[in-house]
Amino acid sequence: MPAELETTPGRITLRGALTARRLGPLWPRAVRAAGEAAGSALEIELSGVERLDSSGAALILAMERRHGGEVRISGASTQAAPLLAQLRAVAPAQAPVRAKPAKRPPLFAGLRTKIAFFGDTLLALAALPAQLRMLRRADFWRIAERAGQQALLLVLVLGFLIGMILAFQSAVPMRQFGADLYVADLVTLALCRELGPLLVAVILAGRTGSAYAAELGTMQVNDEIAALTTMGVNPATMLVLPRIGAAMLVMPALTVAMDAAGLAGMATVLAAFGYPLSAIATHIAINGAAGDFLQGLGKGLVFAAAVALIGCRAGLTANGGPRAVGEAATAAVVGGIVATVVLDGIFAVITYRLHL
Amino acid sequence: MSAPVITVRGATQVFGSRTIFRDVSFDIAAGEVFVILGGSGCGKSTLLKQMIGLLPPTAGEITVAGHSVRTEVEQVRRQIGVMFQSGALLGSMTLLENVSLPLSVFTDLPAATCAEIARLKLGLVGLGDAAALLPSEISGGMLKRAAIARALALDPPILMLDEPSAGLDPVTSAGLDKLILQLRDTLGTTCVVVTHELPSIMAIADRCAMLDAKAQGLIALGSPRELRDHPAQPMVRAFFHRETL
Numbered sequence: 001m002p003a004e005l006e007t008t009p010g011r012i013t014l015r016g017a018l019t020a021r022r023l024g025p026l027w028p029r030a031v032r033a034a035g036e037a038a039g040s041a042l043e044i045e046l047s048g049v050e051r052l053d054s055s056g057a058a059l060i061l062a063m064e065r066r067h068g069g070e071v072r073i074s075g076a077s078t079q080a081a082p083l084l085a086q087l088r089a090v091a092p093a094q095a096p097v098r099a100k101p102a103k104r105p106p107l108f109a110g111l112r113t114k115i116a117f118f119g120d121t122l123l124a125l126a127a128l129p130a131q132l133r134m135l136r137r138a139d140f141w142r143i144a145e146r147a148g149q150q151a152l153l154l155v156l157v158l159g160f161l162i163g164m165i166l167a168f169q170s171a172v173p174m175r176q177f178g179a180d181l182y183v184a185d186l187v188t189l190a191l192c193r194e195l196g197p198l199l200v201a202v203i204l205a206g207r208t209g210s211a212y213a214a215e216l217g218t219m220q221v222n223d224e225i226a227a228l229t230t231m232g233v234n235p236a237t238m239l240v241l242p243r244i245g246a247a248m249l250v251m252p253a254l255t256v257a258m259d260a261a262g263l264a265g266m267a268t269v270l271a272a273f274g275y276p277l278s279a280i281a282t283h284i285a286i287n288g289a290a291g292d293f294l295q296g297l298g299k300g301l302v303f304a305a306a307v308a309l310i311g312c313r314a315g316l317t318a319n320g321g322p323r324a325v326g327e328a329a330t331a332a333v334v335g336g337i338v339a340t341v342v343l344d345g346i347f348a349v350i351t352y353r354l355h356l
Numbered sequence: 357m358s359a360p361v362i363t364v365r366g367a368t369q370v371f372g373s374r375t376i377f378r379d380v381s382f383d384i385a386a387g388e389v390f391v392i393l394g395g396s397g398c399g400k401s402t403l404l405k406q407m408i409g410l411l412p413p414t415a416g417e418i419t420v421a422g423h424s425v426r427t428e429v430e431q432v433r434r435q436i437g438v439m440f441q442s443g444a445l446l447g448s449m450t451l452l453e454n455v456s457l458p459l460s461v462f463t464d465l466p467a468a469t470c471a472e473i474a475r476l477k478l479g480l481v482g483l484g485d486a487a488a489l490l491p492s493e494i495s496g497g498m499l500k501r502a503a504i505a506r507a508l509a510l511d512p513p514i515l516m517l518d519e520p521s522a523g524l525d526p527v528t529s530a531g532l533d534k535l536i537l538q539l540r541d542t543l544g545t546t547c548v549v550v551t552h553e554l555p556s557i558m559a560i561a562d563r564c565a566m567l568d569a570k571a572q573g574l575i576a577l578g579s580p581r582e583l584r585d586h587p588a589q590p591m592v593r594a595f596f597h598r599e600t601l
Contacts, residue, residue: 020473020509020510023463023465024463024465025464027465027466027469054473054476054477054480055459058472058476061476062469079542079544082541086480086542087480090479090482090484091476092475321490321491321492323448
């Protein structure tokens, strides 16, 4: 039987099953009826109630509260009376107040901890020769394999496509000036000096930085980091340094792969425009300076260290359950990409000032 | 014993070549606090997973309120509330939101009313003042009590609790035991509790079923006092008298 309500002056009669799943339409009517009876004594009659669960009891308490005066409960079953008494004892005195949302932390609130983390890592690096026993070779190669070998196919495909797109987009306008063969010089310079390391760093931030953050964040949430710390093992030595080392180890290889794939993509487009591969290769060999290539590799090492450091920091500072792990992964990707671009800008200024 | 609300007939669980238990049978009466106990690895939690429809039995049949856990799992789940061992509260929601969730999904009550009811449920488990906190901000005992409040959100006639006292101090554990008995007394809830905590078993159980990993099945069924005072098996005696075999 559905829950029903009948009102007469000074009395509200409830019938049927007063249970959570059947209260929806009845609740506002019952509470309103109790409010309309305010100012005089009210009787809530329950003898026709077949079943009363704690949601039904909550309705009766809500009616009492809305009425605000003398309310008498009649006809309550032997099960309903103690339930009402128990809920009445724990009911809050006031209507629930929504908690204020937490204030957003100031923009640079984490700057100090970021700098401290960087310092801790440097100290761990300095102390490494005396703490080599904390490093686990198998872990290092597993991390390097995930960061490098498993990213290789993605890097090759992206590099090839980027090389093709760059060549095609440059060749069409340069052809109007009869300079389309110089596309080889342009793309070689752009890839080796700038785009190669930059794109690999973005891939590294998306794949490896986020993985570092999620892995270390989960360890942090599960108190594994606390366990290491209490054992006297420095997490920076055991967890952070191998990850930075692995990222710096694979970065040059991935950059070379990206450059090579990009040049292959560019050669494919120029070959389609009718240039022989030997002419393209000659242009690359003559105009592609080793300095640009090495500069790209050097930048890549710094990008890799930054991406790995930011990923590890995001993971180790995760706090507050599974949501924190997700937030750490996001922070690692965003922070890694931003840091890469900022560092690239700094490199651009330095190389310009040094005429490199 | 009143009519059974849960019947377990020949329940068997095999993973690959490993038999966890076989041919487990018992009934649970309405309003009873029934404890499934046994040593680590005997399949207590696995049996509970079968009873809540998360793991189909390899063989045998389990019914909850007349519904088969194999073929009528939706109807079964309308009858039960479950507290998992870890609490399993959603970390991104406050305790109030966690407890409101079943009400807002399965009833047509407005959100404010759901929150009002949820606050009362939290009050029932002694967490009325912690409604605005996140699960990560509370202790293990509070987490378990909040999980019970969520399991009770829709006032299910059957409450299943997996290791409610595990990892808790004796005082908090005793508080949870008292809460389970209160629920049985005031709401008439049938409680199925998986535990190996002897003080809790003695405090709350009307009857218990003991599983044993070595025997791969049920080795004792009865009230905790019967099992303690008249153990029919060495394992039962060892368990209740804290002896080594």
